[in-house]
Amino acid sequence: EPEVTQTPSHQVTQMGQEVILRCVPISNHLYFYWYRQILGQKVEFLVSFYNNEISEKSEIFDDQFSVERPDGSNFTLKIRSTKLEDSAMYFCAIPGTGNPEAFFGQGTRLTVV
Amino acid sequence: GQQLNQSPQSMFIQEGEDVSMNCTSSSIFNTWLWYKQDPGEGPVLLIALYKAGELTSNGRLTAQFGITRKDSFLNISASIPSDVGIYFCAGLNYGGSQGNLIFGKGTKLSVKP
Secondary structure (H helix, E strand, C coil), X not given: CCCEEEECCEEEECCXXXXXXXXXXXXXXXXXXXXXXXXXXXEEEEEEEECCEEEXXXXXXXXXXXXXXXXXXXXXXXXXXXXXHHCEXXXXXXXXXXXXXXXXXXXXXXXXX | CCCEEEECCEEEECCCCCEEEEEEECCCCCEEXXXXXXXXXXXXXXXXXXXXXXXXXXXXXXXXXXXXXXXEEEEECCCCHHHCEEEEEEEECCCCCCCCEEECCCEEEEECC
């Protein structure tokens, strides 16, 4: 059973629309991360989330992005007004026991048209 | 920001061959990680290295944390077809929070035609 489950696996959205990507870890974690990977490129850090607050964010994580833990278990990444260049795989990740960010979800493929 | 140079970009393997890839950085890291990514999946952690000079094995995989803390290599011995995929190195520095990963651009392993 995967440590982290992401939904949806694939989302197609029109430019300018809002999207919400979801991540559900098996067990409660205080630390949580979002990464993205544009097709054929490297994985890039977006944001880290600790104890219901953003602890670190990259330049990519601008005002169009937000993260929440709406109900104490799942985590969401929201993109308010999607752009074509937001098309990518989005991964959530959680730390493992003794390992940093050991477990990545299977990802959500976001396609903005 | 910090950048990782990963090489080679791609390589072809024949079953039974040994494979070697490496990552270098202009700045130091506290932790080096190696991940494998299969198509449409999230990165899977293979090996984590925490100390300069550390040599760690995981089955047929061996990785080393360079003594200068600016490089790492990954070796795969006696490759098999399921080794095909993209291998990413990642560096991590723990800051005030858990930190975030800087990924290399990946080494794509394919089977020799």
